Amino acid sequence: MxxxxxxxxxxxxxxxxxxxxxxxxxxxxxxxxxxxxxxxxxxxxxxxxxxxxxxxxxxxxxxxxxxxxxxxxxxxxxxxxxxPAAAAERPGPGAGVVAIFTVMVPVLAGAAAVIFLLVGAVIHALAPTVVFGATLLTAGLVFGALAAAGLLCAAAGLLVTALRNSPVQVSAGGPxxxxxxxxxxxxxxxxxxxxxxxxxxxxxxxxxxxxxxxxxxxx
Structure with missing residues (x-):
């Protein structure tokens, strides 16, 4: 018809x-x-x-x-x-590398801190006069501090991402x-x-x- x-x-x-x-x-x-x-x-x-x-x-x-x-x-x-603005805000390859690095740093630093602290404690207990044991303990404390700082950075990154992708920004503008x-x-x-x-x-x-x-x- x-x-x-x-x-x-x-x-x-x-x-x-x-x-x-x-x-x-x-x-x-x-x-x-x-x-x-x-x-x-x-x-x-x-x-x-x-x-x-x-x-x-x-x-x-x-x-x-x-x-x-x-x-x-x-x-x-x-x-x-x-x-286009939303596309520009999407993370590129560089941002992905940074995200992986931010996640891996506290994990690796935490693992190193645990190993150094355990080995250093054992050496220091068996041979208190050996300087190497104290060095390992100091290194363990340093890596522990790095792990804590990495966790704080990761938490801050998650907060920024959540605020950027909030519904208020997505729905802003236009009739x-x-x-x-x-x-x-x-x-x-x-x-x-x-x-x-x-x-x-x-x-x-x-x-x-x-x-x-x-x-x-x-x-």
């Missing part, structure tokens, strides 16, 4: 137009002004006629539709400008989604009340039987 499309109605919105039409036809039994649906004309016939008159029907809600399209384009433009929803709802309402329903009423009125017919002529 061919459907004429109004010049201002974008292809992506044709399905929305048909949904509003189908909703109106499905609830026609609850509208006294559409009592002729299913008797004078079938739902399929009315649907086909309304689709073929898309240019006329949608022009009744042109102002609301233009506003809806404008808000949608602003929303998409805002999302497009945020995408809010509720503004787009309100614009879409306003267009749908105008399309229904000023476009589809009046057209259906006019079609049903045009197909209504005459209210009276002239009687037979008198002799």
């Amino acid at each position: 061919h459907m004429n499309v109004a010049p201002h109605l974008l292809t992506e919105d044709r399905a929305e137009y048909e949904r509003v039409l189908d909703d109106a036809l499905s609830t026609a039994h609850a509208r006294p002004d559409l009592a002729g649906v299913g008797t004078r004309l079938t739902v399929a016939q009315l649907r086909a006629m309304t689709l073929n008159a898309t240019t006329l029907v949608t022009s009744a809600a042109a102002e609301e539709y233009d506003h809806f399209v404008k808000v949608r384009e602003q929303n998409r433009a805002a999302l497009g400008t945020r995408a 809010p989604d509720d503004e787009l929803s309100l614009a879409r709802d306003a267009w749908r309402h105008a399309l229904l009340e000023r476009g589809i329903l009046p057209f259906l009423r006019d079609v049903l009125a045009a197909t209504a039987p005459p209210t009276g017919s002239p009687g037979p002529p008198h002799p």
